[in-house]
Amino acid sequence: MQPGQLTGALGRVLLCVGTVILLFVAYQLWGTNLAESHSQDALRQQLDHELHRADGSATSSSTTSTTPGAKGDPVSADPAPTTAAPIEGAPVAVLEIPKIGVNKVVVEGTNTPDLRQGPGHYQGTPLPGQAGNAAIAGHRTTYGAPFYNLDALHIGDEIMLTTTQGTFTYKVQRSTVVSPSDRAVLAAGTTPELTLTTCNPRFSASTRLVVQAALFSSSAPAAPAGSTTTTTTPPKGLTVGSAAGDNLAGGQGNWQPPLLWGLGVLVAGALVLLWGRRRRERRNRWLVYGAGGAGVLVVLFFFFGAVSPLLPASF
Numbered sequence: 001m002q003p004g005q006l007t008g009a010l011g012r013v014l015l016c017v018g019t020v021i022l023l024f025v026a027y028q029l030w031g032t033n034l035a036e037s038h039s040q041d042a043l044r045q046q047l048d049h050e051l052h053r054a055d056g057s058a059t060s061s062s063t064t065s066t067t068p069g070a071k072g073d074p075v076s077a078d079p080a081p082t083t084a085a086p087i088e089g090a091p092v093a094v095l096e097i098p099k100i101g102v103n104k105v106v107v108e109g110t111n112t113p114d115l116r117q118g119p120g121h122y123q124g125t126p127l128p129g130q131a132g133n134a135a136i137a138g139h140r141t142t143y144g145a146p147f148y149n150l151d152a153l154h155i156g157d158e159i160m161l162t163t164t165q166g167t168f169t170y171k172v173q174r175s176t177v178v179s180p181s182d183r184a185v186l187a188a189g190t191t192p193e194l195t196l197t198t199c200n201p202r203f204s205a206s207t208r209l210v211v212q213a214a215l216f217s218s219s220a221p222a223a224p225a226g227s228t229t230t231t232t233t234p235p236k237g238l239t240v241g242s243a244a245g246d247n248l249a250g251g252q253g254n255w256q257p258p259l260l261w262g263l264g265v266l267v268a269g270a271l272v273l274l275w276g277r278r279r280r281e282r283r284n285r286w287l288v289y290g291a292g293g294a295g296v297l298v299v300l301f302f303f304f305g306a307v308s309p310l311l312p313a314s315f
Helices: 002-059 256-277 282-308
Strands: 062-068 091-097 102-108 135-138 156-163 166-178 193-200 207-221
Touching: 002 091, 002 102, 002 282, 156 193, 166 193, 256 282
Parallel strands: 135 193
Antiparallel strands: 062 207, 091 102, 091 156, 156 166, 166 207, 193 207
């Protein structure tokens, strides 16, 4: 191969690689939002059914607890009774943060499949509204980016969570940036608190932004007569947030699926090029490239979906 031909071939390869990278960025910023939106619709429908059933099983009376401190500073309101831990992947609450326009269903778990559906509740921590440190992680720039503007929260801003036990309002106490391995923010406590975590800064996973809030008020339907309370306990062998791995980002995928889909992209692209080159007429050649390129894009979509879990789960 002549030097000029080699340079031309290298240029075409670099152009293809650059195009794939740009398409992957577009997939991360917009394509993942479509998947998250579909998951949120399904989770919201399921949670709405559970909330309706909980309202129907409760008595008509309700309890409201608010214990304001000086100048309305939040102090511990009466927490909800502890309950059995939900299964991973189940909807546990509706998270609302009016200051930054968040209204998302929280799913149980912080592994990659969980956070692709919406904000994830760290397994082993109390559920929202209960005594102790309830912790939730969320994506910052992909999959709906629920915590994109989490850094805009300031002391006193409200965070509301609605579960089958009622609606619980927290007020922000502090925000900080920590190392991805600093799991101290998930430490158990006795007072009802809320911890939100996400990657920091945007489009990076070098640190974690942490917002912590205290329960300010709670409103819950009165429990039916004769009801019992169980204890929130993690599944056997699961410590606080252990499903998320050794850091605050959540679990990550493995390399086998993206390698297989990557091979599929290469094979599909090579077949399209060979098929097109065999067409003598330019018009027929471009028809082949157009139709074949659409097929390659489909394979690329699945390739991007396999690569995405390799990124930090709350990226």
